[in-house]
Amino acid sequence: MDDRKRLGQLEELMAEMIRRQDQTKETLQNLSQTVGNLTETVSNLAETMGSLLETAGNLAETMGSLLETVGNLAETTGNPAETVNQLAQNTVSRQGFEYFSNAILGYFERTEARRVRADFPAGKDR
Structure with missing residues (x-):
């Protein structure tokens, strides 16, 4: 009787090992699918x-x-x-025009400042 009991325990242990092996296999398949999805997502983001x-x-x-x-x-x-x-007379959006005109005026101010610096280097008189 003792051998039959041990054989039953061994069969239960084997069944548990097979169940865990199946769970591990399923988990690895899920992880593989997740990695594939992440790879595709990264590719799409790139x-x-x-x-x-x-x-x-x-x-x-x-x-x-x-x-x-x-x-x-x-x-x-x-x-x-x-x-x-x-340009203001031909602009529909006042807010858009203000943004654009500020950018344009800033461009001219920087351009003029560069021209003046080029014409009158520091410490030099004309």
Whole structure:
């Protein structure tokens, strides 16, 4: 009887080991699937980041073109403030215009400051 009891315990132990092995196998499959999903997510994020950087580059290029256009208009009129006022008359969004005009005026101020520094280096008289 003692051997049958031990054999029963051994069978229960084997069944428990098989159950745990199956659970471990399932857990590893789930982890593998999760890693695959994370890899795909990271790939999608990298692609999105690339698109965002491309968009930012396009916006920077557009802003540069706009500033160049405004610069050309200012040269034509000879007066940056006049150019900004002309643009204001053709602008639908006042808030957007204010932002844009501040950017333009800042551009002209920086450009003028660079020109003055180039024309009158520190410590030099003309």
